[in-house]
Amino acid sequence: MMFAAAMDAAANPDEVRLRKGSSLRERLVWAGSGALVLLILVPGLLTWASGGPPFVAAFAAAPLGLFLIGVAALERNVAWIVTRDGILIGEQRPLGRVHKRMIGNRDISNVRVRKNRFSYPTSFSLACELASGDVLLSPPLPDITRVNETTATIARLLGLPDIAPVENPLDVVNAEIVLGSPAGLNFVRALRVIVPVLAGSWILLFLVALRIGESKLALGLLLPLGAIAAFALYRSAHRLAGALWIIRHGEIQIERIAWNGRQHAETIRADDIAAIEVDKPDSEARARTVSIRLHTGRTFRSPTRHDEKGARAVRAEIIRRLNVPPDAGKSVG
Template sequence: MDDTITTTDIRLREGASIAQRLVMAGFSAAVALCFTPGLFTHDTTEVIISVVALVLGAVFVVGIMMAPAVVWIITPDEILIGQQRPFGKLHTRVVAKDDIAGLQVPGSKRAKARFQLAFTLASGERLTSPPISDVTHVHDTVARIAAQFDVPDVEAPINPLDASNAEMRLGEPLEPFPARDIRIVAMIAVALCAVPYAYKLWRGLPPGPVDIMLLPIGAIAAFAVYRYANLVTGAFWIIRQADIRVERLWGDGSLRADHIAGPDVKTINVERRGRSEDEHCIVVIRLHSGRRFRSPRIGSRLEARAVGTEIVRRLGIGAESNKI
């Protein structure tokens, strides 16, 4: 199929690489193996728990390793669909232009700026594509596909990261936690740390060093919650032409805004936060001043690269600073 691909074709992929599959499968296997000591006990309950854990671990490993990789190649006249499992045969399908009756672009429940193409065929069958990797050009991609397949009345999706927007928005607008909720959490922290001390007094026993140590720890934890809870609300990026506005909250809930201009950027690159490259990639900007800004979570590495590339274009960042 690769020999027939031209530069006007649209390629969509879904499925983890072999390296990613091995990491996830290894993690699942390690968790399952932690329960193996229970197999060598004489406790029936522990043996049952161990067997169930091992079976579930094996199911997860097989499911991860055998998940299919899917590739869609959308040409002006047809859609070529390829699906292959590890160590399996390649299954292909061709959907002709005349077989396509409708097109919708549903969003993802897990990622706000992730979109797929849902084609309705003349037979009534519904085919859903892998996610559109270039999240900054979803409108153009959908309009182009609708035009070349002559599909009318395709509703354009609401995409906060589309390059056609004057302002691209990463994350959600920030709001401070209600003061009442913060006070409740602070009181819970104090109460939890005071429980062992109070229990010993209630039983007429002398509190131990750990019980006494927990009292100031509870007070410190309550103060930290009350003073710094709003710092964990994250960041909200507004990407405009020539600058980025980064909004965050101070501990007291007041808004803090920083601005990033192109000449201020030392490097820009994509990093992974967490184990999965399919869900937890972000854009990281380092300034000449030494400060570092991490974007809200974007999605896969391809999606994060698309956002980073648009940031480079809007801010006019030089090639020497572009590490995407």
């Protein structure tokens, strides 16, 4: 889109650009997913038309499919360009015209930072209060590791008092950047108590199947599947307990639960690292993790996920703090 290309142009030091919206590729993915979901309706409608009972799951899929297609068709691309003259706001819907609006400095009474609720990953936006009393909410701030630095630049450009800093665990001014949550032994213990209970319930289901004469189902499916699930859940309980990365200048401390259920901490330094990579997106085509690959071949993936910009910002800050050679700071698609 012409609008997206214009808003993605390189910014100079006297402006800050904020952008929100989906690319054409992302819209096609949303629309295609919605169309596939709607295909579930076809067998149910054919069955219903031939006099059979309606397929409830098919009708349950209709709102989801229509929602995905609606998001692809109606979501707006929004961009703010903050300069010394004010804020230029541009909005565009797919295949529509660009609507521009200029907010002058004199029209702005106050600007504050707010944490976006229900956002994943965590993001921050500007709440711009106008002299008329209206409040405009900006697209997310672009660099999650430099939120307070970006807002200070915006306040300087607009000639406003300093914007109150926000608490951001990923900000570069922090002595430590924390990813994830502390690994808890209590969670592992509780999970390993629950597993035998689930196994007992599965055994009861197995015995019921034998009782009613379904021996093939009991011996061929329920028994091996239950044993494998219980063993896998019991052994992987430590992975579900969470992990914590503490990124300092010169080192990263990784705290996690080892396979034997004991708390384990490991320190990684620049000499240990072969590459730092941004992983390919997950199935949702949005969230990414940051991987650290050691010379020994071991790989650690960050306990938190971010969008592409956020993941690249976190990777860049890890490289800066550890002073890793540039050729180790690789990035995957």
